[in-house]
Each structure stands twice: as structure tokens, then as C-alpha cells.
Amino acid sequence: MKKLNRRNFIKGSLAGGIATVAASGKAKKASAAGGDFGGYPESMGVLVDMTKCIGCRTCEAACNKEQGLPEPDKPFDDYSVFDEHRHGGLPRRTTEKAYTVVNRYNVEGRDHPLFRKFQCNHCNEPACLTSCFVNAYTKTPEGAVIYNPKVCVGCRTCMVACPFYVPAYSFTSAINPVVKKCIMCYDTRLKFGRPPACVESCPQGVMTFGKRKDLIALAHQKIEGNPGKYVDHLYGEHEVGGTSWMYLSDVPFDKIGFDMHLGKEPIISYVKDFLAMVPMVLCIWPALFTGFHLLSTRKQANKEESPKA
Amino acid sequence: MKKLIAEGYQPIDTLIKPNTNNPWSWKDKLFLGLTPKDYMKQLFRNPFNWILAIIYAVGIPILVGRFIFGLGWATHGSYDYPWGLFLGWGLFVMVPLSASGFMMGTTVELFGRKDFKPIERLGLLNGLLGYFFAVVFLQVDLGQPWRLVYPMFVSLGPAAVLFLVAWHVATYLSVQIAELVPATSELMGWVKPKKFIKSIVLGLTIAGIILSTLHQGALGALFTYAPGKVHPLWYSAAFQWFHFFCSSIFGGLSMLIVVSTLSKWFLQWRCDANFSKNLDKITLGIAKGCSMALITYLVIKLVALAHDNEWGYLLTSWGQLYIFEIIAGSIVPLVLFTMAIRTGRAGLARFAAFIAVFGIALNRLNTALIAFNWHLYQEIPHWREFVIAITVYATYIVVYRAVLYRLPILYTWQGDSK
Numbered sequence: 001m002k003k004l005n006r007r008n009f010i011k012g013s014l015a016g017g018i019a020t021v022a023a024s025g026k027a028k029k030a031s032a033a034g035g036d037f038g039g040y041p042e043s044m045g046v047l048v049d050m051t052k053c054i055g056c057r058t059c060e061a062a063c064n065k066e067q068g069l070p071e072p073d074k075p076f077d078d079y080s081v082f083d084e085h086r087h088g089g090l091p092r093r094t095t096e097k098a099y100t101v102v103n104r105y106n107v108e109g110r111d112h113p114l115f116r117k118f119q120c121n122h123c124n125e126p127a128c129l130t131s132c133f134v135n136a137y138t139k140t141p142e143g144a145v146i147y148n149p150k151v152c153v154g155c156r157t158c159m160v161a162c163p164f165y166v167p168a169y170s171f172t173s174a175i176n177p178v179v180k181k182c183i184m185c186y187d188t189r190l191k192f193g194r195p196p197a198c199v200e201s202c203p204q205g206v207m208t209f210g211k212r213k214d215l216i217a218l219a220h221q222k223i224e225g226n227p228g229k230y231v232d233h234l235y236g237e238h239e240v241g242g243t244s245w246m247y248l249s250d251v252p253f254d255k256i257g258f259d260m261h262l263g264k265e266p267i268i269s270y271v272k273d274f275l276a277m278v279p280m281v282l283c284i285w286p287a288l289f290t291g292f293h294l295l296s297t298r299k300q301a302n303k304e305e306s307p308k309a
Numbered sequence: 310m311k312k313l314i315a316e317g318y319q320p321i322d323t324l325i326k327p328n329t330n331n332p333w334s335w336k337d338k339l340f341l342g343l344t345p346k347d348y349m350k351q352l353f354r355n356p357f358n359w360i361l362a363i364i365y366a367v368g369i370p371i372l373v374g375r376f377i378f379g380l381g382w383a384t385h386g387s388y389d390y391p392w393g394l395f396l397g398w399g400l401f402v403m404v405p406l407s408a409s410g411f412m413m414g415t416t417v418e419l420f421g422r423k424d425f426k427p428i429e430r431l432g433l434l435n436g437l438l439g440y441f442f443a444v445v446f447l448q449v450d451l452g453q454p455w456r457l458v459y460p461m462f463v464s465l466g467p468a469a470v471l472f473l474v475a476w477h478v479a480t481y482l483s484v485q486i487a488e489l490v491p492a493t494s495e496l497m498g499w500v501k502p503k504k505f506i507k508s509i510v511l512g513l514t515i516a517g518i519i520l521s522t523l524h525q526g527a528l529g530a531l532f533t534y535a536p537g538k539v540h541p542l543w544y545s546a547a548f549q550w551f552h553f554f555c556s557s558i559f560g561g562l563s564m565l566i567v568v569s570t571l572s573k574w575f576l577q578w579r580c581d582a583n584f585s586k587n588l589d590k591i592t593l594g595i596a597k598g599c600s601m602a603l604i605t606y607l608v609i610k611l612v613a614l615a616h617d618n619e620w621g622y623l624l625t626s627w628g629q630l631y632i633f634e635i636i637a638g639s640i641v642p643l644v645l646f647t648m649a650i651r652t653g654r655a656g657l658a659r660f661a662a663f664i665a666v667f668g669i670a671l672n673r674l675n676t677a678l679i680a681f682n683w684h685l686y687q688e689i690p691h692w693r694e695f696v697i698a699i700t701v702y703a704t705y706i707v708v709y710r711a712v713l714y715r716l717p718i719l720y721t722w723q724g725d726s727k
Binding site (some may be wrong): 082087088090093094095127130133134135136148151152153154155156157158159160161163165167168169171172173174176177178201259261262263267270271273274275277278281282285286289290293294296297300 | 319376377378379380381382384386387388389391392415419420421451453454456457459460463464465468469470471472473474475511514515518519522523526527529530531533534535536538539546547549550658685686688
């Protein structure tokens with residue numbers, strides 16, 4: 001047994017002390033930065049392995065049925081939709097009638113096309129939620145980003161804010177236009193611990209439902225366990241503060257329509273510069289401008305004073 | 310009106326009818342002291358009213374249609390471009406052009422520059438009406454306009470920038486209404502309200518500065534939610550709010566010069582000597598304010614470029630649009646304002662003000678529509694959007710003119726009201 005002499009004692013307590021200071025310093029820094037939220041720890045998520053997807057559109061059909069959406073213009077077994085392009089030559093996107101779409105990408109050097117499923121990514125710190133001035137959005141502890149149409153005013157800032165262009169809006173309705181987007185089947189499934197309809201319907205097992213932190217570990221295992229198969233990037237692990245839906249691909253993400261310039265910061269951190277300024281203006285301006293007033297009217301005040309003196 | 314003046318018509322500027330002891334009735338005040346028949350006659354004589362009639366004939370059915378058939382019918386609003394001309398023009402351009410209210414309040418009441426008194430009320434009115442019609446534009450654009458009060462009372466999202474805009478615009482509208490109570494009091498012959506407002510005018514003015522700083526800035530901060538969507542040259546997380554706030558200063562002042570110029574040209578009969586005689590001097594004074602705000606704006610725009618290291622973008626075609634905006638919208642008016650001040654030419658300052666207003670409009674439309682989604686595709690607003698925007702703007706002009714005809718804005722009230 002090592003003898004606890006004076007020198008060792010001091011050394012040990014010093015190290016311990018430094019560690020405590022460092023730890024508390026870290027904690028303080030985190031809270032000083034506005035409390036980085038980072039997502040609910042028990043949040044669920046979905047890992048999408050795009051290498052497995054064959055583009056059968058079963059998930060689209062399942063979503064349509066689960067969410068009670070109107071019948072599509074073309075049936076779900078019509079694959080000519082993959083050749084459709086909307087404005088600007090862009091592939092299909094989610095609409096008020098479809099909360100998820102699968103798109104085909106012909107990537108050079110890949111012997112068959114890659115299919116990408118697109119829906120709300122359910123961010124840890126959603127831009128839609130933080131930009132909404134009536135608090136219509138909620139990030140549930142289960143991980144879903146849900147929306148309350150009863151309070152929505154229809155300003156559509158959430159659509160401007162969403163970095164993934166997810167929320168759709170029923171522009172055709174004059175009486176009750178609302179935002180339409182994937183809610184991860186929160187009401188009917190997620191709340192009860194069941195996976196979303198699209199995940200369950202997939203015949204290829206493209207999507208894995210589970211705790212987000214487990215999925216991250218699983219994804220990295222997959223990347224490391226199959227050298228050369230996947231691109232070494234888990235899309236959604238860090239993008240805009242992390243998302244509940246994450247993707248694995250065998251081709252670079254920017255070739256299949258993923259935005260690689262979103263950065264790791266949640267969208268709200270770009271707005272904080274302004275938000276931090278608000279209380280300062282509210283507190284400082286009254287005194288400052290009253291001061292200006294006193295200063296600019298001082299001659300008049302002096303005039304009124306001087307005869308008495 | 311020119312014909313009436315030639316016939317010896319004198320506009321109302323007192324409580325009591327001249328040469329009698331009878332007060333003007335509210336009907337007289339409404340019809341500008343004319344008989345209803347004469348009033349209608351001068352309405353029909355004015356060619357501008359015929360233009361308005363055409364605008365309304367086309368515009369009102371389409372405006373009604375927007376509320377029957379929805380936004381999808383009236384606009385090119387899409388999932389990628391949720392905002393169009395109603396907000397791009399009606400909110401983002403109209404609000405900075407209405408900053409004159411708090412600027413003139415500050416100059417006259419706070420800094421005690423009584424030499425700007427003749428134009429103070431015009432500045433306040435320009436502010437009030439600009440904000441009011443920005444809200445009208447918003448109501449046309451909102452999906453469910455009847456829920457406008459939801460962010461105030463039903464479901465609050467206080468962390469959102471738009472929450473701040475909503476509250477501040479609402480409070481500031483009340484402040485501006487209060488600031489214009491004295492003018493209304495004079496016309497109506499009330500004494501107490503005017504006295505009361507006079508007693509709290511400093512508080513109102515400072516409230517106006519706070520609210521204006523924050524919501525003018527907040528309109529810019531709204532775009533910080535879209536870092537990837539607005540072109541980097543028009544985007545700056547750190548300075549966006551200051552760009553919008555600073556440019557609203559010369560925007561509002563330039564708009565005030567423009568409106569006072571239009572009043573001088575078309576409403577000469579309603580301007581009194583106090584206004585007309587001092588206008589050139591005042592215009593040059595405002596031009597000084599404009600040039601200071603412009604140089605500050607230019608410097609901070611430059612700082613933003615350097616801060617985010619965006620020099621490379623200047624060589625792209627987006628860079629050309631940006632450089633055009635900076636030169637035509639800021640540098641040219643700055644040079645013209647400076648020349649006008651140096652040589653004392655109010656006409657030149659007026660010309661510069663027209664260009665500065667154009668520059669503000671270009672900047673806001675660039676940020677909200679043109680450079681928005683720069684990596685996707687360009688969206689051209691639906692023709693119905695243009696028609697509705699013109700109709701609402703025409704209503705703004707009609708209301709503006711109607712108020713200038715009646716309230717003591719361009720003239721000083723000769724009554725007993727203290």
C-alpha cells in the first residue's frame with residue numbers, strides 16, 4: 001500500500017481541486033451559453049440506411065393511410081413519379097397531401113440508382129418551433145416535432161426558418177389554411193412507443209427505429225464494420241444541432257440533394273445575436289435618451305435658473 | 310382645388326366660421342367647408358381620382374377573391390417561397406419608410422429642435438399610416454387573419470422574433486395614435502386630451518425610440534432564421550438587425566422628404582406659410598440626418614462583408630446586383646445629399662430622397678424575395694399579387710390624402726384650443 005505522505009496528499013487534492021474547478025467551469029460555461037439544449041436524452045429516432053432502399057414507395061402509401069391524407073394524383077405503384085420535376089428542375093418534395101416522398105438519384109459510378117426518403121427530420125432544436133410566435137410547435141420528449149393547427153395564425157415563418165424546407169401549407173384553403181408536415185405518427189403510434197407507419201411498412205428494413213443515442217452508436221458501428229461501404233458521415237448526427245432522423249449513404253451526401261452547408265449550430269443560435277440585444281435596448285435606452293434630452297435642453301434650463309442666482 | 314382657391318375658397322383652419330359666431334359643424338369639417346355638391350364636383354375634377362377609380366375597379370374584386378379562394382389563388386406563395394409581395398413590399402418596405410415618426414419625435418421633442426416643428430406632425434402621420442397599412446398588408450397575407458391577436462392573448466411564443474415584432478408594432482401604433490391626438494383635438498375643439506398628451510410627450514417619444522429600434526431591427530433579424538436561404542451578401546447573423554435599423558433611419562427621413570415634396574406640389578392649398586416657407590430649410594436639415602445615417606449604413610455594410618469574409622461573392626452575378634444596390638441605393642443618394650447640403654439646394658436633396666427610397670425598397674425586396682432561395686430558383690409574384698398590392702397601396706394614399714386635407718398637419722390651427 002502506498003503511503004499517504006504529505007506530498008502525495010497535496011498533489012492529489014490539487015488535482016482533485018483542479019478537476020472540480022474545471023468541471024464546474026465547464027458547467028457554468030454551458031449554462032452561460034444560453035443552455036445548449038441538445039435534445040431530450042431519451043428521444044427516439046430513425047436511422048435510414050439509404051443503400052438498402054429500392055424505391056417501392058410502400059412507406060409513402062403507409063404514411064398516406066396512417067395520416068388520412070387525400071388520395072394522390074398517381075397511385076403509389078406508379079414509378080413515373082421519379083421522373084417528375086417541380087419548379088426549377090428540383091425533385092419532388094413533401095406537400096400538404098404527402099408528408100413523405102421518395103426520390104430517385106442517378107449517381108455516376110453507382111450501378112443502380114439511389115433512393116432517398118424525405119420527410120421532417122424532427123430536429124433536436126427545431127427552427128420551426130423557435131421561430132413560431134404562437135408556440136404552435138412542440139418537441140415532445142419522444143422526439144417528434146408536432147404542430148397545433150388550432151393556434152396557427154398562418155404567418156409561415158416556420159417555412160422560412162426550416163433549413164430542410166419541410167413544412168407545407170394548405171395555400172388552397174381560404175377558411176382554415178394550416179401547416180402540414182410529418183409528425184412522426186405521434187398521436188397514433190410514437191406516443192405509445194410504436195414506430196412510425198413508414199418504418200413499420202418498409203419491406204427492405206431500410207429504417208431502424210430506436211433511441212437516438214443507440215442509433216448513433218449503431219450507425220458508427222455500421223460505418224466502421226463495413227469499410228468502404230458507407231460514406232463516413234452520419235447525416236443528422238450534428239446537422240443544425242442534430243435531428244431525430246439520421247441517414248447513411250454510400251455516395252457523398254451532396255450528390256443526393258442533402259445540404260452540406262447547414263453547420264452544426266441549431267438555427268436559433270444565429271438569431272441569438274439579436275435576441276441578446278433586446279433587453280439591453282429596453283433597459284438602457286430610456287435612461288440614455290432622457291439624458292440626451294436633459295443635455296440638449298440644458299441651455300434653456302440654465303436660462304431659467306440664472307436670474308435667481 | 311386650384312379652381313376653388315381662384316374663386317376665393319378658404320380651407321378650414323379655425324373652430325369658428327369666419328365672419329360669424331357659428332362653429333364649423335362636423336359636416337363642414339368632413340366636406341372641407343364646401344357644400345356636398347361642390348365637394349363632389351372637386352372630387353370628379355381631380356384626375357388622380359379617376360386613376361384611383363380604375364385601380365379599385367380592377368383591384369377590389371381580386372382582393373375579395375383572395376379571401377374567397379385563398380392565398381393559392383391570389384399569390385405564387387409556395388412551400389419554397391412562403392412569403393411574396395404582400396410581406397416583401399407591404400411589411401419589409403413600408404415599415405422602414407415609416408420610421409419618420411420616431412425620428413421627428415426625437416428631433417423635436419427630445420433634442421428640442423423646435424425648428425423642425427412645422428414638419429413634425431407630417432413625420433408622425435407618415436409613421437402612423439405606414440405602420441397601419443403594413444398591418445393591413447399583413448392581414449391580407451396571413452393565412453388566418455382573424456387570429457391576429459393570438460400571439461398577444463391566446464398562445465404566446467415569446468422567444469420568437471416575430472412575437473417581438475407583433476407586440477412592438479401594436480404598442481407603437483398606439484403610441485403614434487397618442488402622438489397625433491393633439492392634431493385631432495384641435496380640429497374637434499377638445500382641450501383636455503391635447504393637454505394630457507403634452508404632459509406625457511417625452512415618455513411617448515422615448516417609448517417610440519425603444520420600440521422602433523427593436524422592431525426595425527427585428528424585421529432584419531427575421532431573416533437570421535434563414536442562414537442558408539438568404540444570399541450571404543444580404544445575410545449577416547451579427548449585423549442584420551443593425552442593417553435594417555440603420556437603413557430605416559434614412560429610409561424614414563427620405564420618405565418624409567418625398568411626402569413633403571408631394572404635399573408641396575399637389576396640396577399647396579392646404580400648406581400654410583409656416584410650412585411652405587420653412588420647408589426648404591427643413592428639407593436640408595433632414596438631408597443632413599439622412600447623410601449621417603447613410604454613411605453609417607455603408608460602413609456597417611462593409612464591416613459585415615469583412616466580418617463574414619464574403620468578398621469572393623462580389624465577383625459573381627449576385628455580387629453585381631449587390632454592388633448595384635449599394636451604389637444606386639446608398640452611395641448616389643449620399644453624394645447627392647452631401648452636394649445638396651454644401652450648396653444649399655433643397656431640390657437636389659429632394660431628388661436624392663427619391664433615390665434613397667428606391668434604394669431601401671430594392672434592399673428589402675432583394676433580401677426578402679430576390680436573394681431569398683438563391684440556390685433554388687427565382688419566383689415571380691403572381692399578377693394578382695401585384696394588383697392587390699397596388700390596391701392596398703392606393704388605399705394608403707387615399708387615407709393619407711384625406712387626413713392631410715382635414716387635420717392640422719401641413720398647417721397650423723388658428724383656433725383657441727391650447
